Amino acid sequence: MQQTVSDKASSARPLTGRPVISATGLFTPEESISNEELVASFNEYADRFNASNAEAIEAGEIEPMPHSSVEFIEKASGIKSRHVMSKAPILDPDIMTPRIEDRGNDQISLMAEIGVIAAKQALERAGRDAKDVDAVLCAASNMQRPYPAMAIEIQQALGIEGFGFDMNVACSSATFGIQTAADYVRAGNARSVLVVSPEITSGHLNWRDRDSHFIFGDVATAVLVEDAAIAPEQHWEILSTKLKTVFSNNIRNNFGFLNRAHPESIGEPDKLFVQEGRKVFKEVVPMVAEMIIEEAEKLQMNPATLRRLWLHQANAGMNRLIAQRVLAHEANSDESPTVLDTYGNTSSAGSIIAFHQHSDDLAAGDNGLICSFGAGYSAGTVFVRKVA
Numbered sequence: 001m002q003q004t005v006s007d008k009a010s011s012a013r014p015l016t017g018r019p020v021i022s023a024t025g026l027f028t029p030e031e032s033i034s035n036e037e038l039v040a041s042f043n044e045y046a047d048r049f050n051a052s053n054a055e056a057i058e059a060g061e062i063e064p065m066p067h068s069s070v071e072f073i074e075k076a077s078g079i080k081s082r083h084v085m086s087k088a089p090i091l092d093p094d095i096m097t098p099r100i101e102d103r104g105n106d107q108i109s110l111m112a113e114i115g116v117i118a119a120k121q122a123l124e125r126a127g128r129d130a131k132d133v134d135a136v137l138c139a140a141s142n143m144q145r146p147y148p149a150m151a152i153e154i155q156q157a158l159g160i161e162g163f164g165f166d167m168n169v170a171c172s173s174a175t176f177g178i179q180t181a182a183d184y185v186r187a188g189n190a191r192s193v194l195v196v197s198p199e200i201t202s203g204h205l206n207w208r209d210r211d212s213h214f215i216f217g218d219v220a221t222a223v224l225v226e227d228a229a230i231a232p233e234q235h236w237e238i239l240s241t242k243l244k245t246v247f248s249n250n251i252r253n254n255f256g257f258l259n260r261a262h263p264e265s266i267g268e269p270d271k272l273f274v275q276e277g278r279k280v281f282k283e284v285v286p287m288v289a290e291m292i293i294e295e296a297e298k299l300q301m302n303p304a305t306l307r308r309l310w311l312h313q314a315n316a317g318m319n320r321l322i323a324q325r326v327l328a329h330e331a332n333s334d335e336s337p338t339v340l341d342t343y344g345n346t347s348s349a350g351s352i353i354a355f356h357q358h359s360d361d362l363a364a365g366d367n368g369l370i371c372s373f374g375a376g377y378s379a380g381t382v383f384v385r386k387v388a
Protein backbone atom coordinates (compact mmCIF):
# COMPACT_ATOMS: atom_id res chain seq x y z
CA MET A 1 0.00 0.00 0.00
CA GLN A 2 1.73 3.17 -1.11
CA GLN A 3 -0.05 6.37 -0.27
CA THR A 4 1.00 9.94 -0.12
CA VAL A 5 -0.07 12.82 2.05
CA SER A 6 -1.93 15.07 -0.33
CA ASP A 7 -1.52 18.60 0.96
CA LYS A 8 2.18 18.79 1.84
CA ALA A 9 5.24 18.68 -0.33
CA SER A 10 5.56 14.94 -1.01
CA SER A 11 8.77 13.20 -0.05
CA ALA A 12 11.08 11.90 -2.72
CA ARG A 13 10.34 8.29 -1.76
CA PRO A 14 6.78 6.94 -1.73
CA LEU A 15 5.33 6.50 1.71
CA THR A 16 5.44 2.99 3.17
CA GLY A 17 2.63 3.12 5.73
CA ARG A 18 5.15 1.69 8.23
CA PRO A 19 5.37 3.83 11.39
CA VAL A 20 8.66 4.45 13.18
CA ILE A 21 9.88 6.54 16.08
CA SER A 22 12.28 9.04 14.51
CA ALA A 23 13.32 10.80 17.72
CA THR A 24 12.25 11.86 21.19
CA GLY A 25 12.66 15.04 23.25
CA LEU A 26 12.65 15.84 26.95
CA PHE A 27 12.12 18.94 29.05
CA THR A 28 13.15 18.66 32.72
CA PRO A 29 12.23 21.47 35.15
CA GLU A 30 15.27 23.02 36.84
CA GLU A 31 13.94 22.69 40.37
CA SER A 32 13.64 19.41 42.20
CA ILE A 33 12.51 18.34 45.67
CA SER A 34 14.37 15.62 47.59
CA ASN A 35 12.52 13.21 49.87
CA GLU A 36 14.22 14.90 52.83
CA GLU A 37 12.88 18.34 51.85
CA LEU A 38 9.43 16.94 51.11
CA VAL A 39 9.14 15.04 54.39
CA ALA A 40 10.41 18.00 56.46
CA SER A 41 7.68 20.19 54.94
CA PHE A 42 4.96 17.56 55.42
CA ASN A 43 5.97 16.87 59.01
CA GLU A 44 5.92 20.57 59.82
CA TYR A 45 2.39 20.71 58.37
CA ALA A 46 1.37 17.63 60.43
CA ASP A 47 2.83 19.15 63.62
CA ARG A 48 0.93 22.38 63.04
CA PHE A 49 -2.28 20.44 62.34
CA ASN A 50 -1.86 18.42 65.53
CA ALA A 51 -1.08 21.52 67.60
CA SER A 52 -4.09 23.43 66.36
CA ASN A 53 -6.36 20.39 66.90
CA ALA A 54 -4.82 19.35 70.21
CA GLU A 55 -8.09 19.44 72.16
CA ALA A 56 -10.07 17.40 69.64
CA ILE A 57 -7.21 14.90 69.41
CA GLU A 58 -7.03 14.70 73.21
CA ALA A 59 -10.81 14.11 73.33
CA GLY A 60 -10.46 11.32 70.77
CA GLU A 61 -12.62 13.20 68.25
CA ILE A 62 -9.98 13.23 65.52
CA GLU A 63 -6.89 11.20 64.84
CA PRO A 64 -3.50 12.89 65.10
CA MET A 65 -1.76 13.24 61.75
CA PRO A 66 1.25 10.88 61.63
CA HIS A 67 4.62 11.90 60.22
CA SER A 68 5.77 10.91 56.75
CA SER A 69 9.13 9.18 56.38
CA VAL A 70 11.97 9.29 53.86
CA GLU A 71 12.72 5.60 54.44
CA PHE A 72 9.11 4.58 53.78
CA ILE A 73 8.90 6.57 50.56
CA GLU A 74 12.08 5.17 49.10
CA LYS A 75 11.33 1.59 50.14
CA ALA A 76 7.66 1.62 49.03
CA SER A 77 8.15 3.44 45.72
CA GLY A 78 11.82 3.76 44.72
CA ILE A 79 11.39 7.56 44.48
CA LYS A 80 14.21 9.73 45.86
CA SER A 81 13.34 13.11 44.37
CA ARG A 82 11.07 14.74 41.79
CA HIS A 83 11.32 17.77 39.49
CA VAL A 84 8.65 20.46 39.84
CA MET A 85 7.69 23.71 38.13
CA SER A 86 7.05 25.61 41.39
CA LYS A 87 9.09 24.37 44.33
CA ALA A 88 8.83 26.98 47.10
CA PRO A 89 5.01 27.07 47.43
CA ILE A 90 4.82 23.26 47.40
CA LEU A 91 7.23 23.10 50.35
CA ASP A 92 5.60 25.97 52.26
CA PRO A 93 3.44 24.29 54.95
CA ASP A 94 0.96 27.17 54.61
CA ILE A 95 0.48 26.61 50.87
CA MET A 96 1.48 23.07 49.80
CA THR A 97 0.45 23.45 46.19
CA PRO A 98 2.25 24.83 43.11
CA ARG A 99 1.59 28.50 42.41
CA ILE A 100 1.63 28.96 38.68
CA GLU A 101 1.08 32.59 37.66
CA ASP A 102 -1.84 33.24 35.32
CA ARG A 103 -0.77 34.34 31.87
CA GLY A 104 -2.63 36.53 29.41
CA ASN A 105 -4.31 35.00 26.38
CA ASP A 106 -1.63 36.60 24.22
CA GLN A 107 1.12 34.63 26.01
CA ILE A 108 1.95 30.98 25.50
CA SER A 109 0.48 28.85 28.26
CA LEU A 110 2.81 26.87 30.51
CA MET A 111 1.85 23.40 29.29
CA ALA A 112 2.35 24.49 25.69
CA GLU A 113 5.66 26.16 26.55
CA ILE A 114 7.27 23.08 28.06
CA GLY A 115 5.71 20.85 25.38
CA VAL A 116 7.28 23.04 22.71
CA ILE A 117 10.74 22.71 24.33
CA ALA A 118 10.49 18.90 24.30
CA ALA A 119 9.05 18.91 20.77
CA LYS A 120 11.83 21.15 19.41
CA GLN A 121 14.42 18.75 20.81
CA ALA A 122 12.73 15.79 19.11
CA LEU A 123 12.57 17.69 15.79
CA GLU A 124 16.21 18.70 16.07
CA ARG A 125 17.33 15.16 16.86
CA ALA A 126 15.41 13.89 13.82
CA GLY A 127 16.67 16.72 11.60
CA ARG A 128 13.04 17.49 10.87
CA ASP A 129 11.75 20.92 9.90
CA ALA A 130 8.51 21.76 11.77
CA LYS A 131 6.81 22.66 8.51
CA ASP A 132 7.10 19.02 7.43
CA VAL A 133 5.11 17.77 10.45
CA ASP A 134 1.46 17.01 9.72
CA ALA A 135 -0.12 16.73 13.16
CA VAL A 136 0.39 17.36 16.87
CA LEU A 137 -1.23 15.28 19.59
CA CYS A 138 -1.03 16.66 23.10
CA ALA A 139 -1.36 13.46 25.13
CA ALA A 140 -1.33 14.06 28.88
CA SER A 141 -3.21 13.24 32.05
CA ASN A 142 -4.26 16.83 32.81
CA MET A 143 -4.94 19.73 30.47
CA GLN A 144 -4.47 23.29 31.60
CA ARG A 145 -7.83 24.29 30.10
CA PRO A 146 -10.59 22.62 28.11
CA TYR A 147 -10.10 24.65 24.90
CA PRO A 148 -8.62 25.77 22.61
CA ALA A 149 -6.68 22.50 22.61
CA MET A 150 -3.15 22.62 24.03
CA ALA A 151 -2.07 20.71 20.91
CA ILE A 152 -3.25 23.53 18.64
CA GLU A 153 -1.30 26.08 20.69
CA ILE A 154 1.81 23.88 20.42
CA GLN A 155 1.14 23.45 16.71
CA GLN A 156 1.02 27.22 16.24
CA ALA A 157 4.10 27.88 18.37
CA LEU A 158 6.08 25.42 16.22
CA GLY A 159 4.69 26.74 12.92
CA ILE A 160 3.12 23.43 11.91
CA GLU A 161 0.36 23.26 9.32
CA GLY A 162 -2.19 20.48 9.55
CA PHE A 163 -4.06 19.64 12.72
CA GLY A 164 -3.75 18.96 16.44
CA PHE A 165 -5.91 17.75 19.28
CA ASP A 166 -5.67 16.81 22.95
CA MET A 167 -6.12 13.35 24.37
CA ASN A 168 -6.19 12.20 27.98
CA VAL A 169 -5.81 8.58 28.99
CA ALA A 170 -4.08 9.39 32.29
CA CYS A 171 -0.77 7.53 32.70
CA SER A 172 -1.23 5.82 29.34
CA SER A 173 -1.76 9.04 27.36
CA ALA A 174 1.64 8.87 25.61
CA THR A 175 1.36 5.26 24.42
CA PHE A 176 -2.23 5.84 23.31
CA GLY A 177 -0.88 8.90 21.47
CA ILE A 178 1.85 6.82 19.83
CA GLN A 179 -0.71 4.27 18.58
CA THR A 180 -2.95 7.07 17.28
CA ALA A 181 0.00 8.65 15.47
CA ALA A 182 1.11 5.24 14.13
CA ASP A 183 -2.41 4.62 12.83
CA TYR A 184 -2.35 7.93 10.93
CA VAL A 185 0.89 6.81 9.32
CA ARG A 186 -0.48 3.31 8.63
CA ALA A 187 -3.57 4.81 6.97
CA GLY A 188 -1.55 7.33 4.97
CA ASN A 189 -3.30 10.27 6.65
CA ALA A 190 -0.04 11.69 7.99
CA ARG A 191 3.64 11.04 7.51
CA SER A 192 5.01 12.91 10.52
CA VAL A 193 3.18 13.29 13.86
CA LEU A 194 4.40 14.81 17.13
CA VAL A 195 3.07 13.22 20.32
CA VAL A 196 3.73 15.75 23.08
CA SER A 197 3.19 14.94 26.77
CA PRO A 198 3.58 17.92 29.11
CA GLU A 199 2.83 16.48 32.54
CA ILE A 200 2.50 19.13 35.27
CA THR A 201 1.36 16.49 37.73
CA SER A 202 2.23 18.63 40.77
CA GLY A 203 -1.06 20.45 40.13
CA HIS A 204 -3.25 17.39 40.74
CA LEU A 205 -1.27 15.97 43.65
CA ASN A 206 -2.55 16.40 47.21
CA TRP A 207 0.69 17.47 48.90
CA ARG A 208 -1.11 17.25 52.28
CA ASP A 209 -1.89 13.55 51.88
CA ARG A 210 0.74 11.38 53.56
CA ASP A 211 -0.18 8.31 51.46
CA SER A 212 0.51 10.00 48.13
CA HIS A 213 2.40 13.30 48.65
CA PHE A 214 5.65 11.75 47.42
CA ILE A 215 4.42 10.22 44.18
CA PHE A 216 4.48 12.73 41.33
CA GLY A 217 6.85 15.04 39.45
CA ASP A 218 6.68 17.45 36.48
CA VAL A 219 8.21 17.00 33.03
CA ALA A 220 7.45 17.16 29.30
CA THR A 221 8.29 14.62 26.61
CA ALA A 222 7.83 14.46 22.85
CA VAL A 223 7.86 11.51 20.44
CA LEU A 224 8.12 12.01 16.69
CA VAL A 225 6.26 9.21 14.88
CA GLU A 226 6.87 9.11 11.14
CA ASP A 227 6.55 7.05 8.01
CA ALA A 228 9.69 4.94 7.52
CA ALA A 229 10.17 6.56 4.09
CA ILE A 230 11.05 9.94 5.58
CA ALA A 231 12.67 8.85 8.85
CA PRO A 232 16.29 9.69 9.66
CA GLU A 233 18.78 6.85 9.22
CA GLN A 234 18.76 6.04 12.95
CA HIS A 235 15.23 5.31 14.08
CA TRP A 236 13.03 2.75 15.80
CA GLU A 237 10.68 0.61 13.77
CA ILE A 238 7.30 0.24 15.53
CA LEU A 239 6.65 -3.50 15.38
CA SER A 240 3.25 -3.34 17.08
CA THR A 241 1.05 -1.20 19.29
CA LYS A 242 -1.60 -2.56 21.64
CA LEU A 243 -3.98 -0.71 23.96
CA LYS A 244 -6.23 -1.93 26.76
CA THR A 245 -8.67 -0.29 29.18
CA VAL A 246 -10.62 -1.79 32.09
CA PHE A 247 -12.77 0.49 34.26
CA SER A 248 -11.57 0.95 37.83
CA ASN A 249 -12.18 3.50 40.61
CA ASN A 250 -8.89 2.67 42.28
CA ILE A 251 -7.19 5.73 40.75
CA ARG A 252 -9.59 8.62 40.48
CA ASN A 253 -9.85 12.41 40.34
CA ASN A 254 -13.32 14.03 40.46
CA PHE A 255 -12.20 17.50 39.42
CA GLY A 256 -14.18 18.85 36.49
CA PHE A 257 -16.26 21.65 35.08
CA LEU A 258 -19.50 20.31 36.57
CA ASN A 259 -18.04 20.91 40.07
CA ARG A 260 -19.34 24.47 39.66
CA ALA A 261 -22.73 23.16 40.77
CA HIS A 262 -21.22 22.71 44.24
CA PRO A 263 -18.38 25.22 44.49
CA GLU A 264 -17.86 24.42 48.17
CA SER A 265 -16.78 20.89 47.17
CA ILE A 266 -13.91 22.05 44.96
CA GLY A 267 -11.40 22.04 47.85
CA GLU A 268 -12.22 18.47 48.86
CA PRO A 269 -9.52 15.81 48.51
CA ASP A 270 -11.41 13.83 45.84
CA LYS A 271 -10.89 16.79 43.46
CA LEU A 272 -7.22 15.81 43.39
CA PHE A 273 -5.46 12.49 42.68
CA VAL A 274 -6.73 9.70 44.96
CA GLN A 275 -5.76 6.04 44.80
CA GLU A 276 -5.91 2.67 46.49
CA GLY A 277 -2.23 2.03 45.89
CA ARG A 278 -2.17 -1.57 47.14
CA LYS A 279 -5.11 -2.60 44.92
CA VAL A 280 -3.57 -0.87 41.92
CA PHE A 281 -0.33 -2.71 42.50
CA LYS A 282 -2.05 -6.10 42.81
CA GLU A 283 -4.44 -5.73 39.88
CA VAL A 284 -2.26 -3.96 37.35
CA VAL A 285 0.90 -6.10 37.57
CA PRO A 286 -0.73 -9.33 36.25
CA MET A 287 -2.85 -7.45 33.70
CA VAL A 288 0.16 -5.73 32.17
CA ALA A 289 2.49 -8.74 32.27
CA GLU A 290 -0.15 -10.86 30.51
CA MET A 291 -0.76 -8.17 27.92
CA ILE A 292 2.95 -7.93 27.07
CA ILE A 293 3.37 -11.69 26.82
CA GLU A 294 0.27 -12.07 24.60
CA GLU A 295 1.44 -9.32 22.27
CA ALA A 296 4.92 -10.86 22.05
CA GLU A 297 3.30 -14.18 21.10
CA LYS A 298 1.38 -12.45 18.31
CA LEU A 299 4.67 -11.06 17.06
CA GLN A 300 6.13 -14.58 17.32
CA MET A 301 8.73 -13.15 19.65
CA ASN A 302 10.02 -14.79 22.80
CA PRO A 303 9.50 -11.97 25.35
CA ALA A 304 12.64 -13.10 27.17
CA THR A 305 14.63 -11.91 24.15
CA LEU A 306 13.53 -8.30 24.59
CA ARG A 307 16.75 -6.36 24.99
CA ARG A 308 15.20 -3.62 27.13
CA LEU A 309 11.90 -2.71 28.80
CA TRP A 310 11.05 0.96 29.19
CA LEU A 311 8.23 0.51 31.67
CA HIS A 312 5.82 3.03 33.13
CA GLN A 313 7.51 4.73 36.07
CA ALA A 314 5.09 4.53 39.02
CA ASN A 315 6.66 2.07 41.41
CA ALA A 316 9.97 0.21 41.38
CA GLY A 317 8.38 -2.91 42.91
CA MET A 318 5.71 -3.11 40.19
CA ASN A 319 8.35 -2.81 37.49
CA ARG A 320 10.48 -5.49 39.12
CA LEU A 321 7.55 -7.93 39.09
CA ILE A 322 6.40 -7.13 35.55
CA ALA A 323 9.94 -7.36 34.17
CA GLN A 324 10.50 -10.67 35.94
CA ARG A 325 7.35 -12.19 34.44
CA VAL A 326 8.16 -10.93 30.96
CA LEU A 327 11.88 -11.75 30.88
CA ALA A 328 11.56 -14.91 33.02
CA HIS A 329 14.37 -13.73 35.28
CA GLU A 330 15.06 -10.84 37.67
CA ALA A 331 15.79 -7.85 35.42
CA ASN A 332 18.84 -5.70 36.03
CA SER A 333 18.90 -1.94 35.54
CA ASP A 334 20.27 -2.38 32.02
CA GLU A 335 17.27 -4.53 31.03
CA SER A 336 14.67 -2.42 32.83
CA PRO A 337 16.04 1.04 33.56
CA THR A 338 14.41 3.33 36.10
CA VAL A 339 14.05 7.09 36.13
CA LEU A 340 11.75 6.97 39.16
CA ASP A 341 14.56 7.83 41.55
CA THR A 342 15.09 11.32 40.11
CA TYR A 343 11.80 12.06 38.31
CA GLY A 344 9.20 10.31 40.51
CA ASN A 345 6.00 9.29 38.74
CA THR A 346 5.58 11.60 35.76
CA SER A 347 2.36 9.96 34.59
CA SER A 348 2.32 9.23 30.85
CA ALA A 349 5.79 10.69 30.32
CA GLY A 350 7.60 8.13 32.52
CA SER A 351 8.25 5.35 30.01
CA ILE A 352 9.16 7.95 27.37
CA ILE A 353 11.78 9.54 29.66
CA ALA A 354 13.22 6.06 30.27
CA PHE A 355 13.31 5.42 26.50
CA HIS A 356 14.78 8.85 25.79
CA GLN A 357 17.59 8.48 28.32
CA HIS A 358 18.33 4.79 27.90
CA SER A 359 18.09 3.79 24.25
CA ASP A 360 21.08 5.25 22.38
CA ASP A 361 23.35 2.36 23.40
CA LEU A 362 21.20 -0.37 21.83
CA ALA A 363 22.41 -2.01 18.62
CA ALA A 364 20.64 -2.27 15.27
CA GLY A 365 18.25 -5.22 15.41
CA ASP A 366 17.67 -5.01 19.18
CA ASN A 367 14.02 -5.30 20.23
CA GLY A 368 12.55 -3.31 23.10
CA LEU A 369 9.24 -2.43 24.67
CA ILE A 370 7.73 0.88 25.76
CA CYS A 371 4.87 0.16 28.16
CA SER A 372 2.50 2.30 30.20
CA PHE A 373 -0.19 1.57 32.77
CA GLY A 374 -2.34 3.61 35.12
CA ALA A 375 -5.70 5.18 35.77
CA GLY A 376 -8.68 3.91 33.84
CA TYR A 377 -7.24 1.30 34.17
CA SER A 378 -5.38 1.93 30.94
CA ALA A 379 -2.33 0.18 29.51
CA GLY A 380 -0.39 0.45 26.28
CA THR A 381 2.47 -1.48 24.70
CA VAL A 382 4.72 -0.31 21.87
CA PHE A 383 7.17 -2.96 20.63
CA VAL A 384 10.09 -1.37 18.80
CA ARG A 385 13.22 -2.52 16.92
CA LYS A 386 16.28 -0.37 16.47
CA VAL A 387 17.16 0.31 12.85
CA ALA A 388 20.75 1.33 12.01
Ligand code: COA
Pocket (backbone or CB within 6 Å): 067, 068, 069, 070, 072, 073, 076, 077, 171, 210, 211, 212, 214, 251, 275, 276, 277, 278, 280, 281, 314, 315, 318, 345, 347, 374, 375
Ligand atom coordinates in the same frame (compact mmCIF):
# COMPACT_ATOMS: atom_id res chain seq x y z
N1 COA B 1 5.37 7.74 55.40
C1 COA B 1 5.39 6.75 56.32
N2 COA B 1 4.47 5.77 56.35
C2 COA B 1 3.50 5.80 55.42
C3 COA B 1 3.43 6.82 54.44
C4 COA B 1 4.42 7.81 54.45
N3 COA B 1 4.42 8.80 53.56
N4 COA B 1 2.36 6.57 53.64
C5 COA B 1 1.78 5.47 54.11
N5 COA B 1 2.46 4.99 55.18
C6 COA B 1 2.13 3.82 56.00
C7 COA B 1 0.65 3.51 55.99
O1 COA B 1 -0.02 4.28 56.95
C8 COA B 1 0.64 2.03 56.29
O2 COA B 1 0.77 1.85 57.68
P1 COA B 1 0.01 0.66 58.42
O3 COA B 1 0.61 -0.59 57.84
O4 COA B 1 0.36 0.89 59.86
O5 COA B 1 -1.43 0.83 58.08
C9 COA B 1 1.93 1.52 55.64
O6 COA B 1 2.78 2.67 55.48
C10 COA B 1 1.69 0.87 54.30
O7 COA B 1 0.91 1.77 53.48
P2 COA B 1 0.42 1.38 52.05
O8 COA B 1 -0.34 2.53 51.46
O9 COA B 1 -0.25 0.05 52.08
O10 COA B 1 1.84 1.30 51.32
P3 COA B 1 2.28 0.51 50.05
O11 COA B 1 3.35 -0.42 50.41
O12 COA B 1 1.13 -0.02 49.27
O13 COA B 1 2.95 1.67 49.16
C11 COA B 1 2.42 3.02 47.22
C12 COA B 1 2.19 2.77 48.72
C13 COA B 1 1.49 4.12 46.76
C14 COA B 1 3.86 3.47 47.03
C15 COA B 1 2.20 1.72 46.43
O14 COA B 1 0.98 1.12 46.82
C16 COA B 1 2.15 1.93 44.94
O15 COA B 1 3.03 2.53 44.34
N6 COA B 1 1.13 1.37 44.28
C17 COA B 1 0.95 1.47 42.87
C18 COA B 1 0.46 2.80 42.58
C19 COA B 1 0.37 3.14 41.12
O16 COA B 1 1.00 2.61 40.27
N7 COA B 1 -0.45 4.08 40.87
C20 COA B 1 -0.58 4.64 39.60
C21 COA B 1 -0.48 6.07 39.80
S1 COA B 1 -0.61 6.85 38.29
